[in-house]
Amino acid sequence: MKPAASRKISAPVQLTWSCLGVLYRATAWPEVEFQRQCDGAWVAFEPDPSDEVFASAAVMLGRAEWNRYLDFVPAAERAFLETFSWNRLAALAVVTRCPALLGELAAVPALTAFVAAHVALRGGAAPAWSEASAVYERGGIFGLLEWLGLPATRRTLDTLGSLEEPDVARRLLADLREALWSPLAGALLQRRQSVSERELSARLHVLAA
Incomplete structure (x- = not known):
């Protein structure tokens, strides 16, 4: 009798991408480190999702890469990360560096962009x-x-919670923060139950006028 074929056991995967000719990676869950390759060695660094390195990752890391990675992430964290598209790696940085924030950010995903x-x-x-x-x-x-320089009020959370897309563009964050201090922000930004990024950009333009 032939021996039964051994079942292949999948190992946790890493996310790897490049930016300006340098390789970067996020190591496997749960000990997630952000690393860059220097002279053939991987060196850990503290992630800054505002950096262009994260913009490059957003372009290069597709659904297949993320699906393989998320297979090894716990259900709560996976569900949170799956709410993001462009900012998913930034969300990974936030939830691994500040894990206590998971519940708050899951309730108001758009706040993640500000933390990032x-x-x-x-x-x-x-x-x-x-x-x-x-x-x-x-x-x-x-x-x-x-x-974060945001109004420390329930209205801020309600307004951010009304945003339809949690992937708030970085270019809008400073204007949105300023708008949230306006007494008109609540009426303008919460006019509908949910607000898309295009609507958000248009409404911020109105507030700035």
């Missing part, structure tokens, strides 16, 4: 993931909103 872009929005020189986690631990979701 905190370096640019706060004018910092480097990612401050530990600080973001500490702020949330001390002050909860409203403390985090304040840290």
